[in-house]
Amino acid sequence: MSSNTIIATRESRLALWQAEHVRDVLTARFGLAVELLGMTTKGDQILDRALSKVGGKGLFVKELETALEEGRAHLAVHSLKDVPMDLPPGFALAAIWEREDPRDAWVSNQYENLDALPQGACVGTSSLRRVVQLLARRPDLKIEPLRGNLDTRLRKLDEGGYDAIVLAAAGLKRLGLGARIRSLFDTSVMIPAAGQGALGIEIREDDTRLKELLAQTLHLPTFLACHAERAVSRSLGGSCSMPLAAFGQWNDGVLTIDAALGHSTELTRPLIKVRVTGTPTDEASARALGEHAAALLREAGAGDYLPAC
Numbered sequence: 374m375s376s377n378t379i380i381a382t383r384e385s386r387l388a389l390w391q392a393e394h395v396r397d398v399l400t401a402r403f404g405l406a407v408e409l410l411g412m413t414t415k416g417d418q419i420l421d422r423a424l425s426k427v428g429g430k431g432l433f434v435k436e437l438e439t440a441l442e443e444g445r446a447h448l449a450v451h452s453l454k455d456v457p458m459d460l461p462p463g464f465a466l467a468a469i470w471e472r473e474d475p476r477d478a479w480v481s482n483q484y485e486n487l488d489a490l491p492q493g494a495c496v497g498t499s500s501l502r503r504v505v506q507l508l509a510r511r512p513d514l515k516i517e518p519l520r521g522n523l524d525t526r527l528r529k530l531d532e533g534g535y536d537a538i539v540l541a542a543a544g545l546k547r548l549g550l551g552a553r554i555r556s557l558f559d560t561s562v563m564i565p566a567a568g569q570g571a572l573g574i575e576i577r578e579d580d581t582r583l584k585e586l587l588a589q590t591l592h593l594p595t596f597l598a599c600h601a602e603r604a605v606s607r608s609l610g611g612s613c614s615m616p617l618a619a620f621g622q623w624n625d626g627v628l629t630i631d632a633a634l635g636h637s638t639e640l641t642r643p644l645i646k647v648r649v650t651g652t653p654t655d656e657a658s659a660r661a662l663g664e665h666a667a668a669l670l671r672e673a674g675a676g677d678y679l680p681a682c
């Protein structure tokens with residue numbers, strides 16, 4: 374077996390970009406020889422149903438974890454947004470890296486932004502978080518499912534299936550597709566998903582060599598913000614079938630977490646929104662801030678909004 378460090382990665386263009394980025398940084402910084410091991414996950418194969426209906430986020434990571442478990446790979450690189458809130462026993466999130474643009478992007482060949490859409494126009498997204506925030510401003514819209522990797526989604530837009538689609542700006546920018554962004558949502562209008570735009574690096578928990586090495590690479594402000602965001606989701610049950618947004622921003626040393634929850638089935642019900650601020654310094658205090666936001670959401674009625682599961 375080779376003594377190289379092996380990164381397990383999905384084979385979408387975005388996943389490969391991210392894995393290559395991690396490879397290049399680890400090589401430049403620590404002189405590691407790194408190879409990629411590409412693999413297909415269930416999340417890549419099942420394209421005809423919303424993720425929230427077929428088992429959620431874990432679908433993109435399970436095969437990669439099996440490769441780590443079997444020693445075929447040492448690291449798995451993920452979009453943090455796709456990483457379940459609780460990893461299975463034996464695995465650890467060893468680093469979170471600096472975010473690309475965390476905002477959601479408006480992509481349309483005709484309409485400059487959401488407000489410019491005619492009544493009853495059709496917007497493509499399969500994300501419940503995006504659906505509820507779109508409908509909160511434009512209850513007249515027709516929202517149609519849209520899955521597949523970024524290139525597939527753009528092609529479906531260009532084929533005329535939708536008047537506009539909403540995608541994470543981070544993915545488009547990383548793939549050099551920033552020119553497709555017609556406008557960016559203000560994060561107060563379309564609050565991003567927990568971890569959106571950040572990279573998460575997963576390892577086997579017992580891999581102390583990589584754990585120590587990767588701990589030196591984490592981007593502290595992103596790490597703290599994302600742990601707080603993920604704690605909001607985890608406290609509420611962490612399910613993909615829950616329309617939840619959670620986004621942390623640092624200003625002058627203070628972290629502000631905005632969170633919004635929509636009803637899990639009645640998607641036009643008013644959103645429950647909360648904001649908390651704090652000055653976390655480590656993972657535990659960041660999580661506590663997110664748990665505080667979740668407690669406020671519950672006080673404001675989240676119990677009735679959550680999926681029955």
Ligand SMILES: NCc1[nH]cc(CCC(=O)O)c1CC(=O)O
Nearest residue numbers: 452454540541543544569570571
């Ligand atoms: N759910 C799929 C997914 N996972 C990560 C990204 C984009 C990159 C990121 O947010 O880090 C996307 C595409 C999208 O939401 O448009």
